[in-house]
Amino acid sequence: MPRNAARLLVTAVVVAMAATAAPAATAAPSTATATDTATASDPFYAYTGSEPLSSFAPGTVLKTRTLKYHLVGLPTPLKAIQLLYRTTDAQGRPSANVTTVVPSPTGGHDKAVSYQSFYDSLDPEDGPSRAIAGNVSLGGAIANAESVFVVPLLLAGYDLVIPDTEGQSADFAAGPEYGTNTLDSIRAATASAETGLDSDTRFGLLGYSGGAIATNWAAALAPDYAPEVNRKLVGFAEGGLLVDPAHNLRYVDGSVVWTGVIPMALIGVSRSFGIDLKPYLNSYGAEVYQKLEKGSIVDALGRYPGLTWKKMAKPQYADPNSVPAFVEAVNKVNLGSAPTPTVPGFIAQGNGGVWEGTFSNRPGIGTGDGVMVAGDVRALARQYCSTGNGSIAYRQFDLLSHVGVPVVWAPAAVGWLGDRFAGRTAPSDCGRIPAGNSLAPEVPAPTS
Structure with a gap:
């Protein structure tokens, strides 16, 4: 990667992560339109065709529009092509979602990066496609700040595909849905005549934190769900990964900064799988749940210091494993139970979470970066090695927290992907x- 691009990437990481840390197929018939704004009532996001969604194959393009790529509401010279496409939700039902393709001004459409954003929100209005179309909101600050990632990647000749990984109901932390949304986004991008991408375009997957959830689930699901996409993948690069949500909830339980992700994850996963956790919450838990139903990571970070599951639950459900719906939900999103990716992977994880106000060592869980558990990520990498994927590179940064890791991870991840595109043997x-x-998997607590 050119040196100036590497410098821009580091700058992008610092800006984006600073924003995060602040508490505060054949195409279906369609009509091309153009607009420079995205609002809550934007009709582009709604599928209004006469045929049921189930009649289209996953990845089918349903609508297309071309607009300027916006940064914090301001149009730039970059062109962005947005696609409404058919995908599959976590319950196996057909659904519609939006992705954005940004062609590189220097590339030849032969290589592309599917970049999974860490926008982490329960509000669909905070998705990256909205920010790219010009929407500006507090919850969308992440996607807006993160937009500067496009500069070094585009300069390096990569076309970008940026899916709204959480879907149109913003199902935060629901990994399987992140994966299908990402894979069908690639299908749509290569099916569209407007993007310049086609069946010969090779792809790399890239994402950090919430983006790593989508990246890993896409890599894991691709061989069975989208084998033709899997054949195009050169590898996946990720950092700050959520592996076993039950462990993460115990790890951040009672901490200072990251406790707000407890209700956020509960809302997102239960929403995705149609699981109702509200009957198990006490009045305070119900209040927090209601406040965050359309909240983002900006609303949650540092807002609930010392929050625990026990403080939110009715007394008889003080042990989360006494709630069958909870056990069902966290087991559905445990990457340890998902298939092993067949393409090379670069996985990075911080282990300096004490700097972000999280207990440095939880019995039975160990240490982490403040929100992600390092022992879980190591276990997943080892599992991939033992189940046939011998091309896994792993880096652990013992002195860096979740916010600190991207500064060193991002240039290394992009460089690692560059080597895969160049055909060099993946390190292991x-x-x-x-x-x-x-x-x-979690085991339900015995009932009395």
């Missing part, structure tokens, strides 16, 4: 990754 840390945690 298999056999050298320290032991991690058990990723076994």
